[in-house]
Amino acid sequence: MSLWDEWGVKHMVTVCQLDRLHVLKAQTLQKEGYEALRLGLGYRSIHRINRSEIANYIKAGVAPKHHVGEFRVSSDCLLPAGFQLTARHFVPGQWVFVSGWTKGRGYHGVMKRWGFQGGGSDQHGHKKNHRSAGSLGQRGIGKVWKYKKMAGHKGPDPRCVNAKVFRIESARNLIFLKGPLPGYKGSIVKISDARGKTALKNLHIRLPYPTFVPMPNVEYPVTLQEPPPQRDPFLYPEQPLYQPDD
DSSP states (O other): OOEEEEEOEEEEEEEEEEOSSSEEEEEEETTTTOEEEEEEESSSOOOGSHHHHHHHHHHHHOOOOEEEEEEEOOOOOOOOOOBBBBBSSTTTTTEEEEEEOOOOEEEEOHHHHOOOOOOOOSTOOOSSSSSOOOOOTTTTTSOOOOOOOOOOEOOEEEEEEEEEEEEEETTTTEEESSSSOOOOOOOOEEEEOTTTTGGGGGSSSSSOOOOOOOOOOOOOSSSOOOOOOOSOOOGGGSOOOOOOOO
């Protein structure tokens, strides 16, 4: 969908929902050998899960979940079982990592699947080979190397993209992320805090640590949006034009 800021700039966003996201278990270094949080998303009928999984949900004090995933965290970020994570965990203007599986595109050639240039010639007896892959290897080897880029099934493939949080809505636990995300409408994606070079873009933002915990008797705004730039982006005379030094 599209959203507009205070200056009237259009932003293309993708809406994600944190549907009943609860902590199921904290993986500790003493028991499991690594530190992580196991989270459950959505809801699944009790008739579609086995007894061992029911026992884990009863121990956590939550309803059966549709999807379960793990997030690697440090020891000071281990949350108790049954704790609910909301959209307030993210701050508008924050950069995050979004990972998921792309759409299945079916069988395609090398030009659409791998971005080959194509354009084979009609000379030397070769006809109608404008979209062909061309040579597959070297002379004398007599084999096709593994992972050779050839025609085949395109997608679904794992993808991880950078996305910026444009708006959050706490009433329905909605997160508005700028740009496209991998997968179909309604598919499950994994949103985590940015790491590496992307995390340097969040140094000017005060992020909740380890997560947002509401204070009692305090009212919080329902919708938060990224603050607009101070200067009007459509007022071009205000932007200085620097000429290169002669």
